[in-house]
Amino acid sequence: MRMPIRKHLMRLRGFSPGVAPSSIARLHANENPLGPSPLALQAIAEAAQSSHLYADSDGTQLKKKLSESLSLPAECILLGNGSDEIIHYLSLAVLENDSSIVVGDPGFVRYEAGAHLQNAKITRVALDDEDQHDLNAMADAIDENTRLIFIANPNNPTGTLVFREELNRFLTRIPETAIVVLDEAYYEFVESAQHPSAADYVRDGKPLVGLRTFSKSYGLAGLRIGYGLMPAELAEVINAIRQPFNTNNLAQAAAVAALEDEEHLRKSKELNRRSLKRIAAIVESHGAKARESHANFVWADFGRPVAALCQALFEQGVLVRSGEMFGKPNHIRISSGTEENMDRLERAFHAAHEALAS
Numbered sequence: 001m002r003m004p005i006r007k008h009l010m011r012l013r014g015f016s017p018g019v020a021p022s023s024i025a026r027l028h029a030n031e032n033p034l035g036p037s038p039l040a041l042q043a044i045a046e047a048a049q050s051s052h053l054y055a056d057s058d059g060t061q062l063k064k065k066l067s068e069s070l071s072l073p074a075e076c077i078l079l080g081n082g083s084d085e086i087i088h089y090l091s092l093a094v095l096e097n098d099s100s101i102v103v104g105d106p107g108f109v110r111y112e113a114g115a116h117l118q119n120a121k122i123t124r125v126a127l128d129d130e131d132q133h134d135l136n137a138m139a140d141a142i143d144e145n146t147r148l149i150f151i152a153n154p155n156n157p158t159g160t161l162v163f164r165e166e167l168n169r170f171l172t173r174i175p176e177t178a179i180v181v182l183d184e185a186y187y188e189f190v191e192s193a194q195h196p197s198a199a200d201y202v203r204d205g206k207p208l209v210g211l212r213t214f215s216k217s218y219g220l221a222g223l224r225i226g227y228g229l230m231p232a233e234l235a236e237v238i239n240a241i242r243q244p245f246n247t248n249n250l251a252q253a254a255a256v257a258a259l260e261d262e263e264h265l266r267k268s269k270e271l272n273r274r275s276l277k278r279i280a281a282i283v284e285s286h287g288a289k290a291r292e293s294h295a296n297f298v299w300a301d302f303g304r305p306v307a308a309l310c311q312a313l314f315e316q317g318v319l320v321r322s323g324e325m326f327g328k329p330n331h332i333r334i335s336s337g338t339e340e341n342m343d344r345l346e347r348a349f350h351a352a353h354e355a356l357a358s
């Protein structure tokens, strides 16, 4: 039987990030090891009482709060079922058959999914020797068919940052036919003073989209809520094509409360700072090079294939992300964690290395 499926979709295969048992140290998905803010948990419990009602399709309260803190009109803010969903809708709104996207390599895998869906082309531009976006090479790769240029800042999986001056220079090279997407999934963790903020560019009317999420620093990955900052004209179109109830009532309430809990965010960043140092020390004592990270994970180069090492770590109860899925089989990405999980990581590396050496 031949199903009437769009031809270019036939070669696609689903990707499942997998389910890990909770007994394992989850250092593979860049989650917040402290969990959600207690204020968010309380807001969820209260909002649960209204679960029989359709949520506010406009997310009025959350958008108002974001609008105030970012000094951006609410019309420039789009809520999504995670920022992944905003990438999806951006692709639907902007990409078509003969268009293309430009992405850094290695980079976040969801950008390519949107291009596949629209049968658009993908131009991958290798990161430079420092694992940073090579903005000159990316600008050279843009042509008249390029519609979206994705820059994760900090980059996933490398944790590297594009600085404000570099970005400004890059933006002068972008034609009017293209939009730069600055994916700021790890924005809250960045401490550099040279860190650009997508909100500033959108406020200035630049053709740029910013993506942020409550999944990482705010610890709400399971609830699925993120937001995009963009010119009102683009937000209006996506609002017209999106599912009206793409963000649910629990997620909206939790996000509002999470924004109010500055103490939880401070603690999360503090733990992250310590944890990043610890991860770097552990992998370096086992012969790897750790890239300095501006996010909540460390990208480590072991200089040889890591598949057996990742398996051995897993058998020790520690789950990390092999670089394999990013086309980098010599690398491992390790998320920050609690002190306890950092101890487990250290012991697991020890045991795994002994096992691999014997």
Ligand SMILES: *Cc1c(COP(=O)(O)O)cnc(C)c1O
Residues within 6 Å of the ligand: 030, 081, 082, 083, 084, 085, 108, 152, 155, 156, 183, 185, 212, 213, 214, 215, 216, 221, 224, 225, 226
């Ligand atoms: C985690 C992540 C996201 C998506 O997060 P959501 O859970 O969909 O909000 C987007 N971009 C990058 C680079 C990420 O690492």
